[in-house]
Amino acid sequence: MMTEERTLMLVKPDGVASGHVGDVITRIENRRFKITAIRTLTASPEELRVHYQQLVGKSFYSGIEDFMTSGPIVAMIISGSDVVESIRKMTGPTDPAEAPAGTIRGDFARGWGDGPIQNVVHSSDSIESAEREIKIWFPDEK
Template sequence: MTEERSLILVKPDGVLNGHIGEVITRIENRRYQIKALKVVNASKEQLAEHYNQLVDKPFYPSIEEFMQSGPIVAMIVSGKNIVETFRKMAGATNPSDALIGTIRGDFAREWDKGSIQNVVHSSDSIESAEREIKIWFPEEK
């Protein structure tokens, strides 16, 4: 069985609204392993590196503001097909499109100003996961 790793973040809205335990429960119910977990306050540098493809976009400042609005729970999760499976568990990025039963479908919301608070981030590929893990867990090898 090939193990892969993914970075999963419970974003500030997920932390504020008490969804950390539910996200962890869903991960563990699928028999994935949480290899590292910590609570962090995101720095501008971490966010710019994490969202490097979005930094020049006009909406990036609102992402940065939201991601610095409260603590984040960062996790390294491993298991077979974790990247693909957790993305399905998370649901569509836009909460309005996320199916009930997914994390975003159950807990996320879209605000009036077009701001999206969608509870979790998950790596979109194995390569992205390894890049993102280095940003949030620089102590990991």
């Protein structure tokens, strides 16, 4: 039986700047998932260091931080049955060149550009990651 879960999705600065927030929300709602919280913010370096804790210290991390603080992001908590796996499939592979048409990254991402990958969205990769990430971007959530 499918279980009710929740996950986190971030529309990154490139997705916001190129006007794809509505497209992303429409895809989520068309799959009958519920957006239970949503906020627009500019990420702080501190929030990003906690979010990307496994990447801090890598040679490319400063580029990720610069990119993710370059403009507003939209953070969403999404709930539904088997939502983590479903949203990951909707998102597509991290590298937009590998993301098939019909996925968010396959349809909207521009690729690597001159710096860190610009792939429109982040989605949690597990229930445990989702709960950890939700606490970063929605500190008042239980």
